[in-house]
Amino acid sequence: MDSNSGNSLYQSAQSDRLAFWADQARALHWHRPFTKTLDWSNAPFATWFEDGQINASYNALDRHVIEGRGNRIALLFEGEPGDTQTYTYQELLAETKKAANALLGLGIQSGDRVAIYMPMIPETVIAILAVARIGAVHSVVFGGFSSDSLRSRINDAQAKLVITADGGFRKGKAYGLKEAVDHALADESCPSIENVLVVQRTKQDVLMTSKDIWWHDALAKADHEHIAVGFDAEHPLFILYTSGTTGKPKGILHTTGGYLTGVSYTHKNVFDLKAETDVYWCTADVGWITGHSYVVYGPLTNGATQVIYEGTPDSPSFERWWQIIAKYKVSIFYTAPTAIRTFMKIGREIVDGHDLSSLRVLGSVGEPINPEAWHWYREVVGGGRCEIVDTWWQTETGSIMISPIPGAFKTKPGSAQRPLPGITVGIVDENGVPVKTTPKGSEAGYLTIDEPWPSMLRGVWGDPERFKETYWDRFPGKYFAGDGARFDEDGDIWLLGRIDDVIKVSGHRLSTAEIESALVEHRWVAEAAVVGAKDEITEQAVVAFVILRQDALDDAPGEANIAKILRSWVSEKIGAIARPRQIMVVAELPKTRSGKIMRRLLKDVAEGRPVGDVTTLADSSVMKAIDAKLHSGATD
Numbered sequence: 272m273d274s275n276s277g278n279s280l281y282q283s284a285q286s287d288r289l290a291f292w293a294d295q296a297r298a299l300h301w302h303r304p305f306t307k308t309l310d311w312s313n314a315p316f317a318t319w320f321e322d323g324q325i326n327a328s329y330n331a332l333d334r335h336v337i338e339g340r341g342n343r344i345a346l347l348f349e350g351e352p353g354d355t356q357t358y359t360y361q362e363l364l365a366e367t368k369k370a371a372n373a374l375l376g377l378g379i380q381s382g383d384r385v386a387i388y389m390p391m392i393p394e395t396v397i398a399i400l401a402v403a404r405i406g407a408v409h410s411v412v413f414g415g416f417s418s419d420s421l422r423s424r425i426n427d428a429q430a431k432l433v434i435t436a437d438g439g440f441r442k443g444k445a446y447g448l449k450e451a452v453d454h455a456l457a458d459e460s461c462p463s464i465e466n467v468l469v470v471q472r473t474k475q476d477v478l479m480t481s482k483d484i485w486w487h488d489a490l491a492k493a494d495h496e497h498i499a500v501g502f503d504a505e506h507p508l509f510i511l512y513t514s515g516t517t518g519k520p521k522g523i524l525h526t527t528g529g530y531l532t533g534v535s536y537t538h539k540n541v542f543d544l545k546a547e548t549d550v551y552w553c554t555a556d557v558g559w560i561t562g563h564s565y566v567v568y569g570p571l572t573n574g575a576t577q578v579i580y581e582g583t584p585d586s587p588s589f590e591r592w593w594q595i596i597a598k599y600k601v602s603i604f605y606t607a608p609t610a611i612r613t614f615m616k617i618g619r620e621i622v623d624g625h626d627l628s629s630l631r632v633l634g635s636v637g638e639p640i641n642p643e644a645w646h647w648y649r650e651v652v653g654g655g656r657c658e659i660v661d662t663w664w665q666t667e668t669g670s671i672m673i674s675p676i677p678g679a680f681k682t683k684p685g686s687a688q689r690p691l692p693g694i695t696v697g698i699v700d701e702n703g704v705p706v707k708t709t710p711k712g713s714e715a716g717y718l719t720i721d722e723p724w725p726s727m728l729r730g731v732w733g734d735p736e737r738f739k740e741t742y743w744d745r746f747p748g749k750y751f752a753g754d755g756a757r758f759d760e761d762g763d764i765w766l767l768g769r770i771d772d773v774i775k776v777s778g779h780r781l782s783t784a785e786i787e788s789a790l791v792e793h794r795w796v797a798e799a800a801v802v803g804a805k806d807e808i809t810e811q812a813v814v815a816f817v818i819l820r821q822d823a824l825d826d827a828p829g830e831a832n833i834a835k836i837l838r839s840w841v842s843e844k845i846g847a848i849a850r851p852r853q854i855m856v857v858a859e860l861p862k863t864r865s866g867k868i869m870r871r872l873l874k875d876v877a878e879g880r881p882v883g884d885v886t887t888l889a890d891s892s893v894m895k896a897i898d899a900k901l902h903s904g905a906t907d
């Protein structure tokens with residue numbers, strides 16, 4: 272983007288913020304135009320474009336076909352085993368129409384919830400768009416989550432249908448998904464589920480019961496025509512569960528018109544998209560918000576051509592991503608700092624061997640990108656000529672909030688810099704007072720978003736109190752993001768990580784409380800405390816401290832084995848991403864006199880620092896014992 276168009280966005284947003292957002296929304300197709308932009312009178316419950324009607328699937332597909340872009344490639348799919356598929360917008364629409372009719376045939380109606388538990392394959396995108404097309408609400412559950420996690424999400428949303436696959440390919444092998452669904456549904460434990468729709472991806476043997484229907488059979492029988500109707504702008508589009516400070520994941524609710532406005536606007540401007548010529552690739556799985564906003568809704572609404580890749584970066588070797596970029600001439604690439612740091616460690620030769628001259632814009636998301644990784648990304652991957660956009664946002668914000676806009680101003684390694692045009696953020700102290708800025712910048716404080724924005728979450732599914740409490744009560748009138756931040760001497764924002772008990776492992780969001788509850792569900796464990804310890808590659812790693820039950824000590828194996836078994840237990844309970852790097856068996860946990868576990872001290876131990884101030888502990892010898900144990904090497 273030339274600096275003029277970037278700057279004019281800032282100017283028009285500044286001169287009339289709501290008119291600016293209404294203009295962005297009007298870039299979409301509305302079945303019924305809206306006349307109202309924002310209603311914030313019932314804050315924190317916002318409505319945007321309330322009297323308009325819109326269909327997300329129509330905007331992602333039909334519109335391009337009707338406006339003559341039907342032959343443009345929408346998806347360039349690369350399976351992990353090397354199989355490929357290409358879908359034009361026309362073809363993707365045809366499949367989505369059949370899938371929408373198949374869903375209707377199974378009795379799915381507007382407002383019903385549909386769980387989607389899939390690998391990264393084109394059918395996943397089709398399933399999402401088919402659900403949205405008929406006004407049903409998708410709840411995508413990342414395929415790496417366990418059957419327990421799937422079950423609790425299905426039950427919380429009272430989903431009627433699960434769309435899954437027999438399995439997918441990962442690290443050179445077929446893994447199973449259908450069996451995890453069977454396990455989640457066993458013993459009538461998800462009574463709301465009426466059917467399971469199964470895509471055949473790996474052709475492994477799966478058990479098909481009377482509830483189960485093959486996707487290809489259902490689509491073969493389905494009518495080919497489906498006319499998309501408009502739904503109210505505030506009609507729920509999806510629920511996506513994310514970890515918070517308590518043990519129970521929250522179902523973050525996004526609605527249609529505002530969300531679509533936010534993702535299409537940011538996707539176009541932050542990545543400087545030229546839809547006719549760019550090839551875009553975001554490496555996120557659709558199971559996360561980045562996949563929802565920047566694999567499905569943003570790129571497709573903007574008519575982009577994009578790559579989707581099923582597997583891991585190292586399959587069959589660490590050449591894979593760079594081969595894909597060269598093969599498809601990817602021009603916009605969006606990934607997480609953990610991946611960059613992994614490649615940095617392996618060495619630049621693996622990247623240098625490929626022609627990456629097509630790249631133009633490089634994005635980063637999910638965790639702070641350290642300046643070393645930023646420079647490496649720019650020089651080694653981007654050949655020193657690409658724009659780097661470090662994009663800060665959250666599941667709750669729906670779309671990117673803080674990021675440079677290419678060409679609008681000079682980028683700075685390690686800083687996400689400025690809120691996007693239309694977004695107002697602040698940094699406040701403990702009491703909600705804006706931090707003082709001096710010529711040297713500001714102290715660290717809490718990041719807030721100070722005015723409502725179209726793609727903001729509309730609630731926590733089934734729990735309006737939790738929505739208010741978590742995000743709006745801390746600093747009345749402002750959205751509390753849960754991140755620390757500070758301004759530097761130029762007024763640019765530096766994100767400093769979470770200030771609550773949420774941890775980020777390889778850009779994935781986990782809750783210490785959720786891992787603790789998984790641990791105490793094991794019969795050997797009496798108490799557990801989990802912290803996120805600094806990790807060179809993954810940003811943070813899970814470290815757990817457990818106290819064993821006295822009555823378990825007789826039949827439990829030695830400590831090294833206990834740790835090993837408990838690490839696998841956490842994988843089974845939540846998913847492999849939550850598997851602790853280390854588990855220490857301890858006799859006591861450090862607690863205050865009121866019984867609160869002092870995780871700060873455990874973090875010191877886990878990160879190998881001298882233990883901080885222990886004066887508020889009920890028993891100050893506890894930390895000495897833990898420290899001594901660590902240094903004796905008696906841990907996993």
Ligand code: PRX
Nearest residue numbers: 636637638639661662663664665666766780
């Ligand atoms: O701590 C921030 C971090 O990721 C959190 C949101 O996680 P999630 O909802 O899983 O969404 C991730 C993808 C948008 C934030 O509270 N985070 C995300 N992007 C950045 C970041 N931290 C620093 N810099 C970023 N660019």
